[in-house]
Amino acid sequence: MRADTPRLVGRAMTLAYERRTVAEDLTVPVPDGSFTVIIGPNACGKSTLLRALARLLRPAAGAVLLDGADIHRRGTREVARVLGMLPQSSVAPDGITVADLVARGRHPHQGLLRQWSRDDERIVAGAMADTGVADLADRPVDQLSGGQRQRVWIAMALAQQTPLLLLDEPTTYLDIAHQVEVLDLCARLHEEQGRTLVAVLHDLNQAARYATHLVAMRDGAVVAAGEPRRVVTAALVEEVFGLPCRVIDDPETGTPLVVPAARRRVGPAPA
Amino acid sequence: MVAGLSIAVGAKQLSPAEVWHGLLRPDSPEYAVVHRMRLPRTLLGLVAGAALGVAGAVTQTLTRNPLADPGLLGINAGASAAVATATAVLGVASGDIWYALLGAAVVTVAVYAVGGGRGATPTRLALAGAALNAVLYSYVSAVMLLDAASLERLRFWTVGSLAGARDDTVPRVLPFVAVGLLVALVSARPLDALALGDDSARTLGARPGAIRAAAIVAVTLLCGAATSACGPLVSVGLLVPHLVRALTGPDLRWSLPYCAVLAPVLLLAADLTGRVLGRPGELPVGTVTGVLGGLLFLHLVHRGARR
Structure with missing residues (x-):
């Protein structure tokens, strides 16, 4: 394996559901140690790409390579020890407590003969502490707020202890304060624990603020990829989203901030 | 303790001493009642109870529906319909386990197919099961109404009863229940992963298709065996x-x-x-x-x- 090949690469993939082809000849390398964020308009194939990278969707052509090997040729459990994913469609069983749910993240590390250990206990406690849900350990998950619940799911993914973690729209359905809370948490996991994160986000400004590597998609193709400063330009936002805008510096972080152009008045101005 | 009571109490009133004699002394007059009826009945209750309880827990997790029941998936109804047919048409003595297992298996496969095969979702499985359930119970009623002889033989059985237990009932169903319990226990942890949703299960390294198949085999064995011995116990x-x-x-x-x-x-x-x-x-x-x-x-x- 060449040194400049990252651990996770989607190579020349054709991604399709039963009838519909979403993307053709799509190549997406995920830089090691990056916080990669995939952006693009609705139905551009960004969640599909993430599902392919997570081994949830088998490419019709091409392959996802994990450490140089086709991800579908490797054991499910083996992949699950390296690559974690927070899908959109998770279900918390009725009445399950926070600690029990987070503990299920240890699944790929357990077997019939290898049962629950003190190590598992420590890792689960650590994951709850990292996400700030340790105080909620004995509470039923269905009684938590949306933001708390999302942190619990992230804790479960952390307990899986994978160097690579994929998140499918982790901020959906959260109010802005909880969105920032979840993204701050992701940034901390990336910086302090050195995990490689890949997330699909809707909000361009949040993407530009938190990502170290941006992938902009439209119609199943990557239009631009790289540092946020290079990717988020007025021309690109117009090309990808069809949205005229200005891009200024975020007064907090200096990252690009997209300001949509005001609606031009049509016809005579009101008297 | 409940098992003790179950042996001691019955239509024919016996004193505790008589029951004790009946259990241990082959020459006592109570021996026949206790050994031929009460004991098999109690053992059947233990085996069938365990089978149905575990099958219920597996079904509820599998369908992600806390109100699900093996009855809901139509499995008990399938076993009943097969036994009713065998009794009415072929004149087989009620409770033949192979017909019950066959019926349970056919319905399970049918529910799985109608419910969407590999793309089966909990809701579709439950709907398919409910539909087959209604059809099969109507069928069982029809068979019994049309054939007075099988009505007489199956009357207690279709309500669900332990009264049919004989010496050979438990030995006959026990192997199936044992295998079913074993498969269920081995599937417990992967089923817990599956309960979080198919995507979550896969990302945790579990294989939803294989887990569902194993769970369905377990439920079929458990319910088929229990239903063959004591009817559809709801x-x-x-x-x-x-x-x-x-x-x-x-x-x-x-x-x-x-x-x-x-x-x-x-x-x-x-x-x-x-x-x-x-x-x-x-x-x-x-x-x-x-x-x-x-x-x-x-x-x-x-x-x-x-x-």
Whole structure:
């Protein structure tokens, strides 16, 4: 394996559901140690790409390579020890407590003969502490707020202890304060624990603020990829989203901030 | 303790001393009653109870529906329909396990196919099961109404009863129940992963298709065996996992063993109740568990309405 090949690469993939082809000849390398964020308009194939990278969707052509090997040729459990994913469609069983749910993240590390250990206990406690849900350990998950619940799911993914973690729209359905809370948490996991994160986000400004590597998609193709400063330009936002805008510096972080152009008045101005 | 009572209490009143003699002394007059009827009946209650309780817990997790029951997937109905057919058409003695297993297996495959095959979702499985359930029970009723002889033979059986237990009943169903329990226990942890959703299960390194298949095999074995011996006992598979979850939480690794112990207790207690209330005859245990199940449903509806 060449040194400049990252651990996770989607190579020349054709991604399709039963009838519909979403993307053709799509190549997406995920830089090691990056916080990669995939952006693009609705139905551009960004969640599909993430599902392919997570081994949830088998490419019709091409392959996802994990450490140089086709991800579908490797054991499910083996992949699950390296690559974690927070899908959109998770279900918390009725009445399950926070600690029990987070503990299920240890699944790929357990077997019939290898049962629950003190190590598992420590890792689960650590994951709850990292996400700030340790105080909620004995509470039923269905009684938590949306933001708390999302942190619990992230804790479960952390307990899986994978160097690579994929998140499918982790901020959906959260109010802005909880969105920032979840993204701050992701940034901390990336910086302090050195995990490689890949997330699909809707909000361009949040993407530009938190990502170290941006992938902009439209119609199943990557239009631009790289540092946020290079990717988020007025021309690109117009090309990808069809949205005229200005891009200024975020007064907090200096990252690009997209300001949509005001609606031009049509016809005579009101008297 | 419940098992002890189940041996001691019956249509024919015996004193504790007589029961004791009946258990241990082959020459006593009570020996026949105790060994030929009460003992097999109690053992069957233990085995069938464990089978139905565990099958219920697995079904509820598999369909992600806390109100699911092996009855809901149509599996018990399939076993009943096959046994009714065998009795009416072929004149087979009721309770032949192979027909019950065959019926359970056919319905399971049918529910799986109608419910969407590999793309089966919990909701579609439950709907397909409910539809087949209705059709099959109508069919069983029709068979019995058209054929007076099988009605007589199957009358108790279709309500669900332990009264049909004979010396050979438990040895006949036990191997199937044992294999079913083993498969269920081995599947417990992967099923817990599956309960989080198919995508989550896959990302945790579990294989939803294989887990569903294993769970369905387990439920088929357990329900087919139990139904062949005592008819479609409703509600045990619904009631017990519910009560157990209140104690253990939703982790199957914990709740399955509890179900395997508590379900027989409940079933034998219900059977006893039926025998005591129905004197000098008896009420089939299925009616008692049916009433209990109905009460639980009412309680859940009431609680749900207040939330």
